[in-house]
Amino acid sequence: MSGITDLTIAEIRDGLGRKQFSAVELAKGYLANMEKARALNAYVAETPEKALAMAAESDKRIAAGTARALEGVPLGIKDLFCTEGVHSQAASHILDGFKPVYESTVTANLWRDGAVMLGKLNMDEFAMGSSNETSYYGPVTNPWRSRNSNAPLVPGGSSGGSAAAVAARLCAGATATDTGGSIRQPAAFTGTVGIKPTYGRCSRWGIVAFASSLDQAGPIARDVRDAAILLKSMASVDPKDTTSVDVPVPDYEAALGQGVKGLRIGLPKEYRLDGMPAEIEKLWEQGKEWLKDAGAELVDISLPHTKYALPAYYIVAPAEASSNLARYDGVRYGLRVPGDDVIAMYENTRAAGFGKEVRRRILIGTYVLSAGYYDAYYIRAQKVRALIKRDFDLAFEAGIDAILTPATPSAAFGLAAMATASPIEMYLNDIFTVTVNMAGLPGIAVPAGLTGDGLPLGLQLIGRPFDEAMLFRAGEVIEQAAGRFPVSEKWWA
């Protein structure tokens, strides 16, 4: 055994079941990894006491023969999830010292199923970013490095801590959230599997809101099976979130191994961008071949409104964010910077508490909702959104089972490489992923190959509403064809 922490969740389940190791040993293994990997800055808060206590409870359960679905599985939790009595700050200064008295529904579901909490994971502040560089706690470093250089790379974002921690074996799996690509893009940058479920599949209750109509929780995991196991526990209908949907949660693992024979896989021509790197193009072609070889039928489709998705997304998401973040005013919790009067207190608190990217998006959102601009921006963006959804509806109505696209337009880039770029260049990272959020559909990113420099790249599969099972099924075919992509060298340890 190369190490207890190299096991997948499925393997942990078997190993614990056969008493090959204990949950406490497993948790200790991860805690040791975390201690050695602090240079990656993946965690913003570690909870070793809690981890060991939960693991001890798991061992008791296993001994008693009452193990639950995720018994003893050590997980990292994105800092966006509220966890009772534990640091929950959305990686922002403005939530300084905030420890909720409540537990998010998604994490409560995981603990109910026996999972063990290792700590809270770094992220872009309020999930706004594609490189994990907007965190108040500093950037996360990607465990992957280029073959020819030791220059630090970003893990993607906003769930950069989640993706890096899973890739670097700092947790067996992680919770993440995705508003425009925040699960899939970092998964693609780190050789991990990430799924954004259908909007409404997981409860948003207790997750710090970024853009309410787009936010959705999902897992980042080592492989497709682990992602399926985690999502099964995370998903639920929740009376506390009326946008969650009452559709039974299937046994996603049962969908695995069914292959793609006879399925119709759509290939949207609009995802072939001008100036797309040859490596991305090649990866996409390779993906098509694998699915075809496995018996799927490839169908060229058109999603004609794709090109409007990114601009429309950058109206809708900031508009909602500008309102969602109004509650961070220094009055009731978190940071308060005094001022001469209440307006000055607001201004001082919010100027000091929010980072540059968050401030930028609040300003954009405030602008597009302002009198005189609302119709031109917000209303039009909503119309575009409806058209994007219709594009997908028509494709699925025509018999397409899943859509295959690249996950990102590039591999991981250098830390600070985008520092002098315009924000738009950073926003382009989401070009293949935002349409899925705008349409509320499920999307999965599966590692599919390496660049010439040895950096991971991912493919994305997009499915029908609530047909996550199809994505696991097709994703597994790619995974089996492409192989696994573990980080080759633990240079940080």
Next chain:
Amino acid sequence: MNEAVRTKKPSKLIRGATGDWEVVIGMEVHAQVASNAKLFSGASTEFGGAPNDHVSLVDAAMPGMLPVINRECVAQAVRTGLGLKAAINLRSVFDRKNYFYPDLPQGYQISQYKQPVVGEGAVEVDMPDGETITVGIERLHLEQDAGKSIHDQSPTMSLVDLNRSGVALMEIVSKPDIRSSEEARLYLTKLRTILRYLGTCDGDMEKGSLRADVNVSVRRPGEPLGTRCEIKNVNSIRFVGQAVDYEARRQIEIIEEGGTIDQETRLLDASKGETRSMRSKEEAHDYRYFPDPDLLPLEFEQGWVDGLAAELPELPDAKKTRFIAGHGLSAYDATVLTAEKETADYFEAVARGRDAKLAANWVINELAGRLNREGKSIVDTPVSAAQLGAILDLIGENVISGKIAKDLFEIVFAEGGDPREIVEKRGMKQVTDTGAIEKVVAEIVAANPDKAEQARLKPAMIGWFVGQVMKASGGKANPQAVNAALKAKLGME
């Protein structure tokens, strides 16, 4: 805003220095929904309690909290809409109204902007001169109340009490159909009556359950609407009249002196009976309304509305019509008796099986007058409907005279007890024994021969004799019998 079509009664015009003016008034009434829990959280709506006693995580806008609509509040709004004979919208939308204030924890109020739950309706208002005016209802929507800022308990700080934060309000917007301060007062009175009949708002203005924003403008009769000013948060019916009177005068003076009216929000200083500027149109907030992405559109079936309609209590207009047609009351008496549901119920209990007009007279003149003097309402009446009924029965049976009945009422009011027993014990029965009466008549006529002579010439003098006989009998003699005996004795027939 629609141009109201109302015939202009000269009596409602205001005389200025340069001619007549018409005042045009529209009202936005905020009525607290009678419900146990708040609009979007399960917290109690109980009045009072220590500050911040009734505050849930949602009310305090903790990170990740989501609103969940309280169905009972929706039912109350629909019942109110039905009571206002208004269109019920089976689909409506909640919007966010964004602004910063310490007692607004979310940084936005959840309200309904473009698609309210209730559409156009009407309220009929009876004027004292017998005219009935119809005030159009523009809409009714549901929204959250804010908390309370307390500025006078600390020299350096403002305190915030969130007990009211999130309490459900109905905003009932009238059309600009009101033409005088009296109409404004009576409209609000009638609206309050309807709400109290429906049980959808307790109408307690002292506790802030009902508040009005009054829009006032003036114009020359027949001309287009003038610029309006909004007087915010007027919290008594009397103050509504004051605010309109003052504001109309102020606007007329400005225009007559060659000035123009600035559209602005004003406050009523009730101690001075004046309004003063709060903020101008330029300072008006840009609320950046947009649909709340945390809440799905509010949708319900016509069948549910029909069910609520079927269970609606009899409303004041219908009750009044029934009192006139069924009980033969005058329009005035019926209006007075139906103004409060409790009064109407009391009247009906007294009138059951008895002379309805007599019952109405007693309830309106004796009981209401007496309660008024004591500062009590019908709910606290010491004379029950059964007791008053017994008094009326005693009159009907000729056991007591109307005059004695008033004394008896006074005794029951002050001391309680069974009227029949009191009459018995205290010897209040009227004397109908003609022999006894004739005896007294004979004595008095014999003692006053000169007056008897005059009475024979001037029959009106008989009243003096009646008074003497009644006095001699302690008020217990039957007045008809006395009259008859006197006429016979004096040979007037």
